[in-house]
Amino acid sequence: MSQPFRLNKEGLINRNKKISFTFNGKKLFGYEGDTIASALIANGIHLVGRSFKYHRPRGFFGAGVEEPNAKLQVEFNGHSEPNVNATEMELIEGLSATSQNCWPSVNFDVGAINNFLKMFFPAGFYYKTFMWPKSFWYKIYEPFIRKAAGLGVASIEKDKERYEHKFEYCDLLVTGSGPSGLASAYAAAKNGAKVILAEDKPRFGGTLLTDDVSIDNLSGKDWAEKIITELKSMPNVTVKNRSQVFGYYDHNMLVMFERVSDHLEKKSKFTPRQRLWYIRAKETILSTGSIERPIVFGNNDTPGIFLSAAAKEYMKVYGVLVGKKPLIFTNNDSAYETALEFKKNNVEPIILDTREEHSSELIDEAKSKGIDIRFSHGVIVANGYKKVKSAKIGKLNKDKNSFEKIETVDCDCICVSGFWTPSVHLASQSGNKLKYEEKIDAFIPDKKKQHETSVGSANGSFTLEESLKNGFENGSNLSAKITDTKTEIAIPNVNEKKYGAHDKFWCMPLPKNENPKRFVDFQNDVSVSDIEIALREGYRSIEHVKRYTTLGMATDQGRTSNLNGLQLVSNIENKIVPEVGHTTFRPPFTPITIGTIVGREVGMEYMPTRKTPMHEWHEKNNAVFVDAGAWKRPRYYKQGNETLFEASKREAKNVRENVGICDVTTLGKIDIKGPDAAEFLNRVYTNAWMKLPVGKARYGLMLREDGIVMDDGTTTRISENHYHMTTTTAQAANVLSHLEYYLQIVWPELNVNAVSTTEQWAGAAIAGPKSRDMLSKLYPDLDVSNDALPFMGYKEAEFFGVPSRIFRISFSGELAYEINVKSDHGMFMWEKMMEVGKEFGNQPYGTEALSTLRIEMGHVAGPELDGRTIPSDVSLNGLVSKKKDFIGKNSLGREAFNVESRQKIVGLIPIDRKSSIPEGSHIVQDQNAKLPNPKLGHVSSSCWSVENNNPFSLAIMKDGKNMIGKKFFAVSPLKNKSIEVEVISSHYVDPEGKRVRS
Amino acid sequence: MLYIKCPYCGLRAQKEFSYGGDATVKRPNINEEVSSEDWDNFVYMRKSPRGKHIELWQHIAGCRQWIKVQRDTATHEIFQTAKVTEEIR
């Protein structure tokens, strides 16, 4: 199989290694070092896709990130990926590429009917139609539009690749390894700076790889290689290819995307696919180069039309001809280099130059080589549907608005150059305002905003000499400021061709009665006439033009279209370009895989998992876990075929009848120490703390400053100036931060230290009527009688040889204790409890049983303390001191917090004593009332009361306490349930709290 | 990602901090009479200027100290950081 467009010798590809791949099912081959694009062009394939709106045939236009058309669905490494840029993706063995957005095939695409109806689909047409009849929008129009949406197809398979991150710091980050970038990096490296040099492409050197220049008597390519080799050998330099700096964020944070292994045929199992680098640089050199912009003409989207520099790159880098009968259409000298390159490869180009006849070094050389140059000429319209076959060209009049002569010439490709646009994206992202440079008809960076310094063509310097000088100087000066070392480097001698002035010409006029589409934005099918319509309709701001026409909003983000769009608007609006302004440059510079942005925090690693020291025991004993923030807590311990309901009922019942143990390690614990600890607690909690004796615990309630309950828990006075505070699992971290806030900022006069000891202690609650019996077995030498260890009492004692703390506190409302041992002893404690507790019928219980126990006791928890309730709402106003001040006190006096009808906590039981009331139900007077049906409250927590063997719920209800004894309906329209309920006290079991004191 | 100079630990990635809001809001003194209006202003009212803003951050994955940061809310430029006990001009 021969490659008809492959040159014999040229290029940097490895001709010794053939790589086979398929395109639209056809087996082809290329060489190592090819991109998909270069390999296809070598095989003479140009038609690769269809445009978004009109489904026009599209080929390649560029040779890198600027490519607007050649986006393919590519399958490699066992995965299919949409919208892969064929000009960037390197060829690997077995890759299979297919065309997107076409059906049944790219050659015959039914969607192309749009192209013939395009007169009815101007910019914004969808805003004007599809409105009648109304229902058609939902049923017909929109589904149809949606079906046409999108380019490629996203696979819904889980991605098995690894994506990693890296945080890096450096003195100087250089973005782009063209001449100015290499020079900057080299000079900075010689000054001893820590340098990172990033190159987006696989090969270093940028334009040095394609331009016919020499530096210090070396070819550009050889010089680049020499410098890179030296940089690589320096320990203070990191050199990265296939790495694009795509975002310039605050405080000189730049983000780089490294393609680590997509180009590798075989890679190690744990090598990441792509890597995201967060690079904090002291200084940044933006040597991002420039992108050639096209000249707009009729049917300028036909396959076979290229940017002229891309055509040159295909020859010089890939050894590929984009055509054998090229037309070169230019307004400047740089395209002459492309023409000369064709000539060198024995292909005869015709140059159409919009400028009047004149002379320059390159023009003279082209002339001397006998190249056909036609001045004041340009392409009016390209002919050919799926591939350019010929072009109608015209000789422009003096004003360049009409033609003196029109003819048709045969060609198989058109290489177009409308001069160069500096890549100012990163500078703009940095906050740089940019300024319009008349000389080059483009924006360049203005005064630096952060630490960005643009050099070379990214800064509008288009000669090699200037770029190198620029690079060496800036690299040296910026790094010298950091390293305090300045190594003199002689700026090398340069041999390059001198360019003449370019022509400020960007769009071909149309002859009378001809109206081919002249595209400004290829991928989104935005033509000159679309922009004209937008302006005609009053969408005059450049952002309005962009949004109305979708100019520059495609996946190539308008790299080849933005400036021409601006020119058009400025022409029509009669404004100069800087007055029109530019649209915002936002990261990323090119689309970045979401996997790379996320990195390794995927699947089970989405969030860290916190486990208690007894976790393994729970796992081994059939615990079903529930997520409590990052913690895993046993929800219930499954026996046999038990359901959640059955198991939790069994566990709760056992607590009420015998004794159970529960892992309460996750509750927050904070050690509060210092001479002012009591005063501090007194301010933090709503209740009084000054008189709590040593060895006693107290329940406390904390508010936010807005008066809403923040958290609750018990705090124990361990010694004179030492308190042990507990918090809920959910609020532990917030409470610590909250305490630190007040200690450090609001009351720095208080001599208190607060530190989390949550992880120091493993905690187990022992609850149930037999818990004291069990406790006495656990502590045979300790007096655990009600007198010696009363409710809210505290003791320290050895637990089978390890130190432990015993708190007589209860969440379940039963006689209960909480034992803390140091975490490494947690498993030992738990196993000992299981062993010793056997004779008392001890069983472990999970959070579900715990909920049941607390609900039927009327203890509030998360569902009641939902960030909207104040103490009186949940019957905790008894804990609110009237005498002293505390956090949030002043908010409690507000009108709405004190109205009689405010919602308060109550208990609910179903009249039939059978129907469970779904949580989230609302209480209504009349279940059949017309909507909106006034709500009197909601059901916050429900359980099956194991004490009374019927359902019981807590509800927060308007005027709650006065409703006790009345009947209402608890309705859950979502579950189609309406249950008649009676309002009772929220303390359903043991309302006097005798058990905890027993 | 912002780069915040902790007055105790030096320049650190934003990832180590958590935000605490306007540092110029001053809580009324404890045990002191305060009018409802002043209290509500403390709890709810915010200047939220465009430009220089003095705010609190906590170096939560660091020394756990609350610090003051003077930052431009439009450009994110940080002019000064200080301990909470220090004044920012």
Next chain:
Amino acid sequence: MQKYSVFSLIKNAFSNHQNWEVAWKDPTPKSEYDVVIIGGGGHGLATAYYLAKEHNIRNVAIIEKGWIGGGNVGRNTTIIRSNFMYDANARFNEFGMDLWRNLSQELNFNVMFSPRGIINLAHSDAQMNAYARRGNSMRLNGIDAKLLDRDEVKKLIPMADFSDEVRFPIFGGLMQPSAGTARHDAVAWGYARQADDMGVDIIQHCEVTGFDVVNGKIKGIRTSRGDIKAKKVGLCVAGSTNILAEKLNMTLPIETHVLQACVSEPVKPLLDGVVTFGAGHFYISQSDKGEMVMGGDLDGYNSYAQRGNLPTIQHVLTGGLALFPFLSRLKMLRTWGGIMDMSMDGSPIIDKTHIEGLYLNCGWCYGGFKSTPVSGWTFAHTIAQDQVHELNSELRLNRFSTGHLLDEKGLGTKTWIG
């Protein structure tokens, strides 16, 4: 005014689209208006439209610092819903849903309102219960809501992660089937075009530099294009509220924050409605163009920069992959940020102020777009009648001192926590 229809489109096609009229004019400001609306965003434009249409007040100007629709109406993730728990918010937004349903026809501008539903996913029973509370409240308010179990969710979004390798499995979700999306820019343009047609002056590139307040009464405004007298002035500037409030010596219960969003490259349709992840801050829908439109957390510190930082995007997309692992291979195309006026209870403010003739519309937090029509409708009423409508009677400024808060999330005043 030219009527838009398929016929006008065909007719114009044959004249090469040379005869389309401007959608709105570009007038020079007059010296005096009955009402000046500051802010040419969705809410301001809608307010002007309803002032003209519902209250026949047509001597109205909209003063916009930049270009109309350039603020949050052009920067949001286009979600429209009324799935609120509090009656005040629910009824307000459900009234808005009715306006949305007829908006394309009413404005003769296709705003592409597309009710493909929103699903809020739950990842624990506790979350299911919280959603049940909200959904039941919606139903009792006459708003559609469905509670989905895991299998029902799976049928709707089979590409979500239902495997065992997931940190927070999906338990179910709350769905509002009638919720959806609309084409955000079209909403601004559609209102602008009709308001302009009824006589409203849309004045772009005109910055308000001050206010003329005499004896507690508004007399006019000062702008970069001269002083303008006005009997009434409505403030409708979202993220810039605090900047203008400062010029009025007012302090408001609002902090200004940036919220970022991003889109992926367009792919063939595979996600129908809007989905929110319940174990983190992430929401997603697929646009009619095929892009995945995604958003989540605030950047988390006061900001007036219409751009944000990558860690927030990373955090949001981490939630995205936890929900939809297939997103991993899609590419993020574009990110942007909008400036949010975060109120201290997360609900908006539409009210009169202590200055006679000055009206306030702000505090929309992340949710302004969905309320565009009803916000304009009620604000127009409040301005025209000099009193709040029943629909915004609980969205008043004094609720912060009375304690009648509308804190849907229960997060209190730390707006940056999201």
Next chain:
Amino acid sequence: MKNVSALENIHKHGLFGNHDSKDEIINIKEIKDILIYQIVKYKKSLISIDKLKIDNLNLPQTLLVSSNVNTRILWMGPDNWLVVSKNREIEKSILENLSHDDFALTDLSHSRTILELEGSLVDEVLKKGCPLNLDGLDEGKCSNSAFHAITITIDFISSNPRKVRVFALRSFGESLYHSITDACLEFGYKAE
């Protein structure tokens, strides 16, 4: 067995990841049975810390570590240190030298998981999840930071060979272990 460390059942010995024919891999081990005390000087205390010694070590300045064979004292924040010691008598040494009126002393011995990493690529591993600037964080320094979403303390024990200890709250132990070893896989690691 009364003591069960956080990684007792997680830490598996052996070679993992892309270690094939590489000289430079990372050695990982769990440090257990070590005493950890937090020492915080109260705000109002007037005592000078310059002359105080614990196990013959000074209380170090910002981001520094004082160390001897048994004990390492890490600066954690202003007037806040972490004493990490194999010396069973360390509490006694602390109590002899620091008064309760001036200092809050808290036993945190069981509250941390500690991983020790050794090898020339250790920094490369840390950089995968930790936003710290490691330049200049050489032997004798320490810092708090985060690794992915886990708050950590890093004790830079030695520069040559590079050896660090990473501390995290005990309950995060498994996740930290997973994250760190996962970050090592690209290079290969040996769990001792």
